[in-house]
Amino acid sequence: MAEIRISAPLSDEDIKKLNTGDKVLISGVVYTGRDSAHKRMVELLKQGKDLPVDLKGQIIYYVGPAPAKPGKPIGSAGPTTSYRMDPYTPELLSPGLKAMIGKGPRSKEVIESMKKHKAVYLGATGGAAALIAKSIKKAEVVAYEDLGPEAIRRLEVEDFPAIVVNDIHGNDLYEEGVKKYRR
Amino acid sequence: MREIQTDKIIEVVAKLCKDANYYLPQDVMDAFKDGLNKEESEVGKAIFHQLIENAEIAKQDEVPICQDTGFTVVFLELGQEVRIVGGELYEAIEEGVRQGYTEGYLRKSILKDPIRGENTGDNTPAVIYTDIVSGDKLKIIIAPKGGGSENMSEVWMGTPAAGAEGVKNFVVERVRKSGGNPCPPIVVGVGIGGTFDKCAQLAKRALLRPIGSDNKDPFYADMEKELLERINNLGIGPAGLGGRITALAVHIEVFPRHIATFPVAVNIQCHACRHKETII
Numbered sequence: 001m002a003e004i005r006i007s008a009p010l011s012d013e014d015i016k017k018l019n020t021g022d023k024v025l026i027s028g029v030v031y032t033g034r035d036s037a038h039k040r041m042v043e044l045l046k047q048g049k050d051l052p053v054d055l056k057g058q059i060i061y062y063v064g065p066a067p068a069k070p071g072k073p074i075g076s077a078g079p080t081t082s083y084r085m086d087p088y089t090p091e092l093l094s095p096g097l098k099a100m101i102g103k104g105p106r107s108k109e110v111i112e113s114m115k116k117h118k119a120v121y122l123g124a125t126g127g128a129a130a131l132i133a134k135s136i137k138k139a140e141v142v143a144y145e146d147l148g149p150e151a152i153r154r155l156e157v158e159d160f161p162a163i164v165v166n167d168i169h170g171n172d173l174y175e176e177g178v179k180k181y182r183r
Numbered sequence: 184m185r186e187i188q189t190d191k192i193i194e195v196v197a198k199l200c201k202d203a204n205y206y207l208p209q210d211v212m213d214a215f216k217d218g219l220n221k222e223e224s225e226v227g228k229a230i231f232h233q234l235i236e237n238a239e240i241a242k243q244d245e246v247p248i249c250q251d252t253g254f255t256v257v258f259l260e261l262g263q264e265v266r267i268v269g270g271e272l273y274e275a276i277e278e279g280v281r282q283g284y285t286e287g288y289l290r291k292s293i294l295k296d297p298i299r300g301e302n303t304g305d306n307t308p309a310v311i312y313t314d315i316v317s318g319d320k321l322k323i324i325i326a327p328k329g330g331g332s333e334n335m336s337e338v339w340m341g342t343p344a345a346g347a348e349g350v351k352n353f354v355v356e357r358v359r360k361s362g363g364n365p366c367p368p369i370v371v372g373v374g375i376g377g378t379f380d381k382c383a384q385l386a387k388r389a390l391l392r393p394i395g396s397d398n399k400d401p402f403y404a405d406m407e408k409e410l411l412e413r414i415n416n417l418g419i420g421p422a423g424l425g426g427r428i429t430a431l432a433v434h435i436e437v438f439p440r441h442i443a444t445f446p447v448a449v450n451i452q453c454h455a456c457r458h459k460e461t462i463i
Contacts, residue, residue: 036300063250064250064251064290064292065250065290066246066247066250066252066288066289066290067288067289067290068288069244069246069288072246075246075247075250075288075290076241076246076247076248076249076250077250078249078250078251080251080330080331081330081331081334081364083364103331103363103364103366103422103423104331104362104363104364104423105362105363105364105423123363123422123424125230125233125234125237125422126249126331126363126366126422126453127234127237127248127249127366127453127454127455128233128234128236128237129237129241129247129248129249129250129251130237130238130240130241130244130246130247130248131233131236131237131240133246133250134240147302148291148302148304149250149290149291149292149302161233163226163424173424173425174362174363174423174424174425176425177224177226177418177420177423177424177425177426178362178417178418178419178420178423178425179418179425180224180418180425181223181224181418181420181425181426181427182416182417182418183416183418
């Protein structure tokens, strides 16, 4: 299993190097966004307005973190289930979003859209929230503060552990992994 | 009559909310270690290592095991010789949840209105079930329930002709369709019988049983074993990335049924199988 270090902004060249099953360690900036923030961003795009953050080359992490204890940058912060973001994802891939981190499989439409726009889907371990929070060094709310845990945060991460689930060639780790162990 | 002060109830509930979210029960930790030994997939083993390390960090730093600190589900067993003094029982429970989630830096995940939204800001209201029992004690069980695994749960109003085979197929199919979404390795709670709502409650209650405990009726204990094997043969594995261990346990609870109905409920629990209890 290859281990690859990546950081945003990501180019098409960076994305091409990633293959399903590769272990990645992410450093640098990652934005958070989940259900309500996705809904708002897609509404803005439909109205022809700018997004609150420029997504070109960026990574979105599907997470609603727990509140930070005093002296800590963030509370426990594991991934949420990604399929709930599927209806919105293709519209965020066209302005240049390059990677998403979450858990659970994506729809056919999202997988096709990732191939078209050269983007990848990365899996983080659901429920490993205290462990993942250790790799998050800084967090600040940059949009939609009223959404509480669902606000968009700008995270600075160091060696955030993830695994490539969908690469740009249409491979899917969930399908392949399960096939191997089904009896 | 034995008197119990609401102040005491508030204090106990607040502590249980924090403890349930910080400390993974020992039976779940033991099941992780057992799962790690049995898992054949390298990725699956790595996930088990992460889950064990995660639980250790949560315990040591007193932070939640998972950021989704759940809907606060409360099971009360109220002795009929208890008199609550100082306020109302349910208000005390809500206040305990409010204090526990605020002081404990737990995530507030509850929206005031299911369609129009707006976070209540303190994780209230809780979902409270009360059983009146004999005696002069109050047992409080707090079981925070995350959204990811709850979303993969289902009630099926089957027909009596479906029988045992119908139940088993429904349960296995429900888990297969869920794949990696509910954060496997999961615990599968199954309720059979009762009414539409009763079987769902049985399935949720089943999640409170210690992992590895069998149904007292050998017929259902055998069904639990068979279901666990069939589920683990699905190959979903830890985190859904493929492997031998998809479920840590299957727990079945049953209730008499109406001659015309055959309700079956599956309540899926993620690997953060959290619950803590205190008897006052």
